[in-house]
Each structure stands twice: as C-alpha cells, then as structure tokens.
Amino acid sequence: MATKNHNLSDYDINSVPDAKGMRVGIVVSEWNDNITGALLDGAKKTLMKHGVADSDIMVETVPGSFELVMGAQLMVKTDVDAVIAIGCVIRGDTPHFDYICEGTTYGLARLNATQSKPVIYGLITTNNMQQALDRCGGKMGNKGDECAVAAIKMIALSRRLSK
Numbered sequence: 540m541a542t543k544n545h546n547l548s549d550y551d552i553n554s555v556p557d558a559k560g561m562r563v564g565i566v567v568s569e570w571n572d573n574i575t576g577a578l579l580d581g582a583k584k585t586l587m588k589h590g591v592a593d594s595d596i597m598v599e600t601v602p603g604s605f606e607l608v609m610g611a612q613l614m615v616k617t618d619v620d621a622v623i624a625i626g627c628v629i630r631g632d633t634p635h636f637d638y639i640c641e642g643t644t645y646g647l648a649r650l651n652a653t654q655s656k657p658v659i660y661g662l663i664t665t666n667n668m669q670q671a672l673d674r675c676g677g678k679m680g681n682k683g684d685e686c687a688v689a690a691i692k693m694i695a696l697s698r699r700l701s702k
C-alpha cells in the first residue's frame with residue numbers, strides 16, 4: 540500500500556466538521572498495549588481537538604484484536620454515534636498473524652456495512668514492533684488521529700444523509 544510518504548496524522552483541518560455533541564465509542568485491544576495505548580491517546584486527543592467532550596468518549600478494552608469485532612458490536616448498540624476499533628497485530632513465526640488479521644478485518648468490515656453506525660478500522664498490522672511504533676506517534680504519525688478524523692467525518696455524513 541502506498542503509505543511511504545503518508546503521515547497518518549496529516550489532514551486538512553478545514554475538511555473536518557465541528558464534532559461538538561458527537562458521542563464516540565472506542566474499543567481497545569490489550570495486546571501490545573504500549574502501541575494501542577498510544578493509538579487511544581491520539582484518537583482521544585484529536586476527537587477533543589474538534590469538539591468532542593471527554594465525557595462523550597466511551598472507552599472499553601477487549602483481550603486481543605480478535606475480540607474487537609464483538610466489542611465493537613456491543614458498543615454499536617449503545618448511544619454512541621460511531622465506534623473506533625483499535626488493535627495492533629505483529630507478525631510472528633506462524634500463520635496465526637494472518638488468521639487474526641483476516642478474521643478481525645472481515646468482522647469489522649461486516650459490522651461497518653451492516654450496522655447503521657460507522658465502525659472505524661484502527662487495526663495496525665505490522666511485520667515488527669518498530670513498524671508499529673512508527674505508526675502510533677512515531678515517524679509515520681499516529682493512526683489514532685486518522686481514525687478520529689474518519690469517525691467525525693462519517694458521523695457528519697450519516698447525519699446529512701439520514702435527514
């Protein structure tokens with residue numbers, strides 16, 4: 540994928556709608572919590588920068604990325620306007636990586652397509668720890684920022700089109 544020169548924290552601030560009054564749920568995987576904690580911080584900081592109140596952000600943890608699907612499914616049923624799923628899967632020596640990435644990705648995509656609320660994909664899948672560190676506030680920016688912007692834009696779109 541063409542991410543070589545793309546910083547995950549770069550976006551046009553003028554393209555982001557006012558997020559005051561939006562409620563956002565964030566489901567976070569406990570695996571690789573040094574990474575997922577930094578992604579969560581980035582997402583919260585960016586949501587609040589655009590007007591989401593701290594009290595309108597609901598955070599729940601799940602054991603691993605594979606559980607993000609059920610966590611997001613439960614969260615979507617609450618009064619939040621969108622759900623951000625945050626996880627980090629790092630490649631090991633077995634095909635386990637592929638199964639977790641595939642299951643989680645398809646599960647989240649299915650939820651996004653079938654639920655009436657946006658489900659934002661905040662899963663980092665990397666070959667090693669350094670690549671993950673680069674994407675949670677390192678040289679590639681923070682994917683949490685990208686997810687926060689995507690959530691705000693999708694909530695605004697959903698409000699515009701469901702009027």
Ligand code: DLZ
Pocket residue numbers: 568570571602603604605606626627628629630631635639
């Ligand atoms: C088992 C497992 C492994 C090997 N690696 C990761 C990982 O890199 N990132 C992650 O979020 N979770 C991992 N897990 C845990 C699975 O996601 C899941 O929690 C367990 O298989 C239990 O269903």
